[in-house]
Amino acid sequence: MSQEIHKKTTVQSLDNPTEIRVFCPATVANVNCGFDSLGFALKGIGDEMVFRKTEGRGVTITEITGDTLPMEAHNNVAGVAGNAMLEDINANFGVEIEIHKKIRSGSGIGSSSASAAGAVYGINQFLEKPLSNLELTRYAMKGEALASGNEHADNVAPCIYGGTTLVTGYNPFKVIALPPMDTVYVGILHPHITIKTKEARKILPTHVPLKDAIAQSQHLASFVASLYEWDKELFKESIKDVLVEPHRKLLIPHFDEIKAISLQNGCIAFGISGSGPSMFCLAFAKADIDKYLSESTALYECNGLQVDSYSSRISGEGCKVIK
Ligand code: HSE
Numbered sequence: 159m160s161q162e163i164h165k166k167t168t169v170q171s172l173d174n175p176t177e178i179r180v181f182c183p184a185t186v187a188n189v190n191c192g193f194d195s196l197g198f199a200l201k202g203i204g205d206e207m208v209f210r211k212t213e214g215r216g217v218t219i220t221e222i223t224g225d226t227l228p229m230e231a232h233n234n235v236a237g238v239a240g241n242a243m244l245e246d247i248n249a250n251f252g253v254e255i256e257i258h259k260k261i262r263s264g265s266g267i268g269s270s271s272a273s274a275a276g277a278v279y280g281i282n283q284f285l286e287k288p289l290s291n292l293e294l295t296r297y298a299m300k301g302e303a304l305a306s307g308n309e310h311a312d313n314v315a316p317c318i319y320g321g322t323t324l325v326t327g328y329n330p331f332k333v334i335a336l337p338p339m340d341t342v343y344v345g346i347l348h349p350h351i352t353i354k355t356k357e358a359r360k361i362l363p364t365h366v367p368l369k370d371a372i373a374q375s376q377h378l379a380s381f382v383a384s385l386y387e388w389d390k391e392l393f394k395e396s397i398k399d400v401l402v403e404p405h406r407k408l409l410i411p412h413f414d415e416i417k418a419i420s421l422q423n424g425c426i427a428f429g430i431s432g433s434g435p436s437m438f439c440l441a442f443a444k445a446d447i448d449k450y451l452s453e454s455t456a457l458y459e460c461n462g463l464q465v466d467s468y469s470s471r472i473s474g475e476g477c478k479v480i481k
Contacts, residue, residue, distance in 0.1 A: 175211075175283055175284065176210065176211045177208065177209065177210045177211075178208070178209050178280060178283050178479050179206060179207070179208050179209075179479065179480050179481065180206065180207045180208075180209065180276050180279060180280045180283075180477055180478065180479055180480065181204050181205075181206055181477065181478050181479075181480045182204050182205045182206070182207060182272035182273070182275055182276035182279070182317060182477045183199040183200055183201070183203065183204040183268075183272065183316075183317055183320070183473055183475070183476060183477070184199075184200045184203040184204050184261045184267040184268050184269075184272060184346075185197050185198065185199050185200060185267065185268035185271060185272070185313045185316045185317050185432075186198055186200065186267060186268070186344070186346075186431045186432065186438045187268065187271075187310075187312035187313040187316075187431070187432040188312060188399070188402065188429070188430070188431075188432060189322075189381075189397060189429070189438075190377070190397045190398055190399035190403070190427065190429040190430075191374065191377035191378045191380075191381045191396055191397055191398060191399060192312065192324065192378050192381070193312075193374075193399075193401060193402050194310040194312050194325070195312055195324055195325045195326075195378070196312060196322070196323070196324055196325075196378070196381070197268075197312040197313055197315060197316040197322070197323055198316050198321065198322040198323070198339075198344075198472045198473075199316040199317060199319075199320050199321060199472065199473040199474075199475070199476055200267065200344065200346070200468070200470045200471075200472070200473055201470050201471040201472070201473035202468075202470060202473075203260070203261065203267065203346070203468055203470060204260060204261065204272060205224075205257065205258060205259050205260050205261055205269075205272045205273065205276060206258040206260070206480070207236070207255060207256065207257050207258065207273070207276040207277070207280055208255070208256040208258075209253050209254070209255055209280035209281065209283070209284070210253065210254040211251050211252075211253060211284050212251060212252040212253060212254055213251065213252070214252040215244070215249075215251075215252045216231065216240075216241050216244060216245075216252050217231045217236070217237045217240040217241050217244065217252065217253055217254075217255055217277070218231065218252065218253070218254045218255070219231055219234055219236065219237055219254075219255050219256075219257065220254045220255065220256055221256040221257070222256075222257045222258075222259065223256075223257075223258045223259065224258055224259035224260060225259040225262065225263055225269075227257070227259070227263065233304075234257075234273070234304075235270045235271075235273045235274040235277075235301035235302065235304050235305050236255055236257055236273040236274060236276065236277035236301060237255075237277070237301075238274070238300055238301045238303075238304045239273075239274040239275075239277045239278050239297050239298050239299075239300050239301030239302075240253060240255065240277035240278060240280075240281055240301075242297050242300040242301075243277075243278050243281055243289075243294075243297040244281065246297070247285070247289070249281075249285075251284065253280070253281055253284070255277060255280070257273055257276075259273075262348070262466075263352075264352035264353060264354060264435075265348050265352075265435070265436050266348070266353065266430065266431045266432040266433055266434045266435055266436035267346060267348070267431055267432065267436050268313035268314075268317060268432060270301065270302060270304075270305035270306070270313075270355075271298070271301075271302055271313030271314045271317050272317055273301065274298040274299075274300070274301025274302050274305075274314055275294070275295075275298040275313075275314045275317035275318045275476070275477055276317075276477055277298070277301065278294045278297045278298050278301075278318075279294060279318060279476070279477035280477075282294060283479060291318050291319050291333070291476075292331070292332075292333055294318050295311050295314055295315050295318050295319075295331075295333055296311075296331060298311070298314035298317070298318065299311050299314055301314075302314055305355060305356075306355035306356055306359065306433075307355075307356045307359065308359065309328070310325075310328075311325045311328075311331075311333065312325060312432075313432060315333045316476065317476055317477060318476045318477060319333065319335050319476050320473055320474050320475040320476035321335055321336065321338055321472065321473070321474050321476075322335070322336040322337075322338070322339060322385070322472060323335055323336065324336055324382065336382065336385050337385045337386060337388070338472070338474060339385065339472050340472075341442060342440050342441070342442065342471070342472060343440070343441050343442070343443065343444045343446070343447045343469070343470075343471060344438060344439070344440055344447070344469075344470045344471060344472060345420075345425070345438065345439045345440075345441070345447040345448075345450055345451050345467065345468070345469055345470075346431065346436055346437070346438055346466075346467065346468040346470060347416065347436065347437050347439075347451060347454055347455070347458075347465055347466075347467050348435065348436040348465060348466040348467070348468075349410065349411065349412075349435050349436075349458055349463050349464075349465045350463065350464040350465065350466075351410075351411070351435050351463075352435070353409055353410075353433055353434045353435050354433075355432070355433040358406055358409065358433035358434060359433065361405050361406070361409075362402060362405055362406075363405070366401055370400045370401055371401075373398075373400050374399070374400055374401050377396050377397070377398050377399075377400075378396070380392050380395060380396035381393070381396035381397060384396055390442070393426070394426045394427065397426075397427035397429065397440065399429055399430075402430070403429060403430060406430055406433065406434055407430065409434060409435065410430065410434050410435050410437070411458075411461070411463060412457060412458065412461065413430075413437070415457060416428075416437060416454045416457065416458075417437075419450055419453045419454045419457065420439040420450045420454070423441075423446050423449045423450040423453065424441060424443065424446040424449075425439040425440060425441045425446055425447070425450055426440050426441055426442065427439060427440040428440075444469065447469050448469055451467040451468075451469060452467075454467075455467050
């Protein structure tokens with residue numbers, strides 16, 4: 159499956175387009191057991207970007223709505239990713255990009271990744287010989303690095319491929335599309351504080367105890383095995399994080415209480431989405447997600463903190479052209 163998905167054309171049978179609109183999904187990275195490696199795309203939550211082919215060269219950002227972000231291409235993740243791709247392929251055209259943000263920056267559900275992945279996906283629609291998903295992911299990582307200070311693909315890969323992806327290595331760079339989790343429901347809770355990925359990476363230890371490294375390897379291996387065998391019990395046991403959560407949860411108010419609410423309501427996994435502050439939880443019943451979201455929203459509101467909550471699914475689709 160992974161070979162097919164790499165070769166899969168990322169162009170949606172458009173007849174020589176000059177203007178397109180693209181939906182770029184929000185994503186959950188790390189998924190507890192795969193720091194910098196694992197991620198999935200969310201259904202129905204995402205940004206939109208409009209692309210116009212121009213005779214000039216390079217990326218020009220013409221409009222940004224929904225957030226205050228740099229318009230200069232070299233300071234904008236979409237501009238950096240798009241220009242890396244256009245320069246590398248020696249494109250004989252440029253692009254104007256409008257970015258319509260629906261995913262708040264610093265929310266932990268892949269806001270910068272959506273812009274970086276969307277940029278390279280959009281430009282790909284204008285190429286006579288489109289690049290593969292893997293090549294697009296590599297260019298999108300350049301934009302991600304501007305936001306987080308480090309090239310990692312755990313958000314940009316699922317944003318481009320859709321579904322759940324595993325980065326098996328960065329050198330050589332490889333992404334595997336994992337089997338779908340069709341029966342899983344996802345809840346996202348976003349307390350209105352901002353956590354910068356760069357800062358959230360700085361607080362992590364550079365060395366970890368061997369026993370924690372062993373436990374985390376077992377979690378990730380069990381997670382992957384559970385998907386191929388669809389072993390629900392193993393799946394539940396595997397989505398745990400002994401490496402990063404103990405450090406980053408201190409940045410998120412009421413984290414332990416919210417985690418307890420999720421487990422009391424029948425959710426099977428709970429954790430920090432990317433570098434936070436959003437938290438994800440998984441359940442086999444939508445009712446469990448909805449009850450958890452309503453109780454945890456009430457807890458935050460009682461404590462004077464605003465939250466957004468989303469009841470979603472894992473989307474099999476990554477970036478896509480829309481009307
Ligand atoms: N893996 C990244 C991190 C995701 O947790 O720092 C956020 O970009």
